[in-house]
């Protein structure tokens with residue numbers, strides 16, 4: 001299935017995107033704009049009282065989106081922080097979704113896409129790849145954002161409310177973020193993805209509920225961009241822990257992980 005943006009004939013949109021992508025390759029020479037999705041000034045439109053921006057993600061930068069079942073989670077640069085993290089998923093061969101990670105029951109972050117569904121670890125609601133409720137207690141689908149994908153293309157375009165073009169004016173399109181680990185709960189290995197707006201010295205550790213560092217995961221200089229680290233939690237007792245990221249650029253964030 002191909003999804004179309006309103007008021008944008010597919011061929012026109014495809015041509016425009018190809019032109020846009022060519023332009024951004026040129027922009028890559030001077031910075032790191034190439035490394036992640038992009039939003040171009042001409043892609044920001046007024047619709048009613050709301051500004052919308054079109055955010056392009058290329059599979060070259062997010063290879064997991066090349067395969068069915070592949071999924072990524074990110075805070076889109078230039079989007080309102082209130083949107084939180086968005087999960088982009090190739091839930092069928094040629095169907096993508098862009099969904100808010102917030103469970104519609106009580107707002108917990110849902111887990112990553114696995115076995116054809118998202119599961120909320122808090123009360124076990126389940127959602128299909130397109131956000132539909134498969135199992136309660138949630139009754140409303142995950143918030144969804146329109147996605148354009150044409151078979152054969154190596155990118156998808158997400159229509160994001162409130163997105164501005166400011167991201168292309170800065171030196172980096174990345175925002176600093178610490179993502180929810182997956183799987184969560186975890187019993188063996190769990191993946192923690194994070195991003196840096198600028199080069200920084202980074203520390204990430206897993207802490208007990210009393211604040212004692214139990215596992216040091218990262219302690220080094222890293223470049224702006226997306227990163228991931230795998231944490232082996234198989235030796236931890238079952239229970240709730242926290243992982244925290246601190247950086248030399250002033251960004252810190254803590255998230256909760258559960259070991260089962």
Ligand code: FES
Nearest residue numbers: 103105106120123
């Ligand atoms: S918060 Fe997700 S099921 Fe309750």
